[in-house]
Amino acid sequence: MANGHQASGVVAQRLAPEEIAANFSDLHAPLAPHEAAVAADRCYFCYDAPCVTACPTDIDIPMFIRQIQTGHPEAAAKTIFDQNILGGMCARVCPTETLCEQSCVRETAEGNPVEIGRLQRYATDQLMAAEVHPFSRAAATGKTVAVVGAGPAGLSCAHRLAMLGHDVTVFDARPKAGGLNEYGIAAYKSTEDFAAKEVEWLLKIGGITLEAGKSLGAELTLAALQADYDAVFLSIGLAGVNALRLAQEEMPGVLDAVAFIAELRQAEDKGALPVGRNVVVIGGGMTAIDVAVQAKLLGAENVTIAYRRDRAAMPASRFEQDLAASHGVKLMFNVMPTAILGDGAVTGIELEYTRIHDGRVTGTGEKLTLAADQIFKAIGQTLEGVPEGLAIVGGKLAVTGPGRTSLDGVWAGGDCASGGEDLTVTAVAEGRDAAMDIHSTLTSC
Structure with missing residues (x-):
């Protein structure tokens, strides 16, 4: 976190502990057995399944869904783990909406794909809860x-x-x-x-x-x-963390989004992390979405994501963009930071509207100022x-x-x-x- 004093609007414990606990509960509740059965029944079990082609780890998705459908979630988990030993976490964080589920035939035909990610979580959670490891070591090679x-x-x-x-x-x-x-x-x-x-x-x-x-x-x-x-x-x-390359970038209140997320993940009391009243996030990827949503969940009143290109170019998926918007995060496109405002602590940020010229982001000269007592940099790592x-x-x-x-x-x-x-x-x-x-x-x- 930043050293020195900070703006008066940056405080801890904005919300009661029970609100924090509710806000940081599971994004997607795990499927119950009957829900998993219903979800699995929707799969067409395509012979040349486009969902498999879209999976970076080449999981045999129709196979594991069939195994769930026939009442063998542990076998389904083994099918998943054969290709992806971290299938449990990937079921939680993988952008299935732009990978396997986007390629699902149900998505193409109905706009409602099979819930592959949640079914994967259902299967892997079943096997891991049994405290069984599905693999054993081969004979020692000496290497x-x-x-x-x-x-x-x-x-x-x-x-x-x-x-x-x-x-x-x-x-x-x-x-x-x-x-x-x-x-x-x-x-x-x-x-x-x-x-x-x-x-x-x-x-x-x-x-x-x-x-x-x-x-x-x-x-x-x-x-x-x-x-x-x-x-x-x-x-x-x-x-490494990319810099904004602006004067006063080291001012208290200007933070690295990745470091903040890490601190929040390790905090025993999430409410103890100071968060601003007016938060601005610079960037357009998953880190920007994650820090913006979590600032809202910690009680920030106004959270804005400022991205230098248009919505279509934003690295974060439309699902993640909509998730942020559903939590009250404002998304601004075609704007880039030009100055950090404040004297001893951040009070605002100056943004310039942008356009794309010959494939490059350029300023239009038109500017606006946002109030900000906390600014997160989420513009990539090195x-x-x-x-x-x-x-x-x-x-x-x-x-x-x-x-x-x-x-x-x-x-x-x-x-x-x-x-x-x-x-x-x-x-x-x-x-x-x-x-x-x-x-x-x-x-x-």
């Missing part, structure tokens, strides 16, 4: 792999490698494993400490050692890891601490095929690597596929 970063890509990679008989050590800079699942997702999307429970369940495969509080740098070098392990997988995420020798493309680690970097014996995946979208489900797929390539490489030597 060791270091995974740097315990986020979705790292955990997915580690689990698959352990299942194949390798011994894996996972290093992470933070005290808890989980990465963005633990620290970067809106609290109402992952309730009841689910991220930590999922990690604990995943580790039941055996063969995985977690070492917290260790990141690439002085105490953990890539060269040493290469010397000590047979292979290395990097899933270090994006630790790669930091890249070890020497690793090629970079587009600000990320350059990878080819299943995550191979420019250094032999080093793979990468997740947000830090070039290629797919920055989604939990994509990271899981990249970690899984890299693990298979690492296994093939280690066992062919």
